[in-house]
Amino acid sequence: MNKKEIIDLEEKIMAQTFAKRDLVLTRGKGALVWDIDGNEYIDCTGSYGVAVVGHCHPKVVKAVQKQVETLIACHASFYNDSRSILLEKLIGLAPKGMDRVFLANSGAESVECAIKLARKASGKPEIIAMMGAFHGKTMGALSATWKKKYRGPFMPLVPGFKHVPPNNLEKIKAAITDKTAAILVEPIRGEGGILLPSDDFLPELREICDEKDVLLIFDEVQTGFGRTGKVFACEHWNVVPDIMCLAKSVAGGLPMGATFAKEEVMAAFQRGEHSSTFSGNPLVCAAASAAIEVLVEEKLAERAATLGKYFKGKLEALQEKYNIVREVRGLGLMIGMEMRFDVYSILMDCMNSGVLVLDAGRNVVRFLPPLVIEKPQIDKVVEALDAAMEKENK
Numbered sequence: 001m002n003k004k005e006i007i008d009l010e011e012k013i014m015a016q017t018f019a020k021r022d023l024v025l026t027r028g029k030g031a032l033v034w035d036i037d038g039n040e041y042i043d044c045t046g047s048y049g050v051a052v053v054g055h056c057h058p059k060v061v062k063a064v065q066k067q068v069e070t071l072i073a074c075h076a077s078f079y080n081d082s083r084s085i086l087l088e089k090l091i092g093l094a095p096k097g098m099d100r101v102f103l104a105n106s107g108a109e110s111v112e113c114a115i116k117l118a119r120k121a122s123g124k125p126e127i128i129a130m131m132g133a134f135h136g137k138t139m140g141a142l143s144a145t146w147k148k149k150y151r152g153p154f155m156p157l158v159p160g161f162k163h164v165p166p167n168n169l170e171k172i173k174a175a176i177t178d179k180t181a182a183i184l185v186e187p188i189r190g191e192g193g194i195l196l197p198s199d200d201f202l203p204e205l206r207e208i209c210d211e212k213d214v215l216l217i218f219d220e221v222q223t224g225f226g227r228t229g230k231v232f233a234c235e236h237w238n239v240v241p242d243i244m245c246l247a248k249s250v251a252g253g254l255p256m257g258a259t260f261a262k263e264e265v266m267a268a269f270q271r272g273e274h275s276s277t278f279s280g281n282p283l284v285c286a287a288a289s290a291a292i293e294v295l296v297e298e299k300l301a302e303r304a305a306t307l308g309k310y311f312k313g314k315l316e317a318l319q320e321k322y323n324i325v326r327e328v329r330g331l332g333l334m335i336g337m338e339m340r341f342d343v344y345s346i347l348m349d350c351m352n353s354g355v356l357v358l359d360a361g362r363n364v365v366r367f368l369p370p371l372v373i374e375k376p377q378i379d380k381v382v383e384a385l386d387a388a389m390e391k392e393n394k
């Protein structure tokens with residue numbers, strides 16, 4: 001099939017729920033992807049933050065190849081060797097005290113599990129989420145997501161969700177009632193514009209939750225797995241939540257979600273109260289074990305910290321050069337560049353110069369490259385941005 005035939009088929013048959021780019025990607029390696037005509041791109045979308053260990057990492061490929069010939073499907077009502085190996089690795093990686101995990105297939109599902117668990121463990125119905133937050137688009141996760149565009153058409157959503165301004169401890173305290181089960185927060189806001197909390201926010205939020213007997217849930221779906229320069233973003237502030245959601249990057253590119261919880265919290269679930277047919281699928285577990293080995297052996301979190309500083313420095317230099325940039329912010333290789341205007345044309349110009357970048361809201365260019373990206377590749381990204389911004393600046 002050629003490019004046009006592929007695009008026509010997807011347009012004709014697939015539910016039209018995605019805003020598409022005019023690009024057919026057929027191959028990937030490390031931080032690079034290629035389109036059907038062989039054109040090369042530096043992938044700063046990381047497939048929306050998934051490709052942390054890089055596209056088609058050889059260790060992940062090998063693990064998948066081995067598992068695919070051994071056992072592909074195994075429902076979690078049976079035990080499985082690959083699953084048990086992964087569980088041990090995951091708990092070895094998780095913040096201390098998070099000793100249990102539910103495996104799912106996506107970020108939204110990991111949030112659904114967290115919501116149900118918080119209600120069950122606390123015996124209370126309400127969840128406080130942040131204005132501007134993104135937690136996914138299934139009904140429970142959507143109820144915690146802030147954007148009206150996503151929520152509006154699907155009312156009524158799950159009852160019991162309240163939104164408060166982020167980074168505002170007083171407003172959070174005021175919103176807590178005797179019905180509050182949990183507070184749900186992205187340590188660093190992702191889709192909502194790459195916003196960092198103030199230094200005292202998460203530690204004080206932890207104290208408030210302890211005082212008021214409210215569970216603290218961190219959604220690390222985008223920030224987790226080395227992205228911000230630590231394995232989990234909450235490590236930057238030394239705060240351990242009661243429940244933590246992970247997905248995107250955990251299985252080296254294959255679909256997996258994981259909800260971690262403290263032993264006494266996860267104990268609230270009785271057998272049968274939460275499940276999923278593909279939970280702990282051996283093929284995905286084998287990929288995830290390999291991805292964790294890569295993360296640790298290649299010291300990718302440390303790499304994200306070092307390269308993130310380098311990348312951010314280069315973007316700050318662009319900010320000095322062009323007054324169309326309002327702010328550069330982020331941690332590790334999760335970086336946002338807020339512009340004074342809609343960034344769509346920047347995204348398109350970069351794409352035409354062989355660089356794929358994301359937006360985060362209307363006016364933020366977002367970078368979530370694989371953590372294996374090389375310095376010369378970052379330099380090329382900055383060159384492409386420079387050219388796109390030069391054009392905008394005219």
Ligand SMILES: Cc1ncc(COP(=O)(O)O)c(C=O)c1O
Nearest residue numbers: 106107108134135136190221222
């Ligand atoms: C913080 C956060 N939570 C949840 C989700 C939902 O994940 P998924 O798209 O895998 O359902 C996302 C997706 O971008 C996210 O960034």
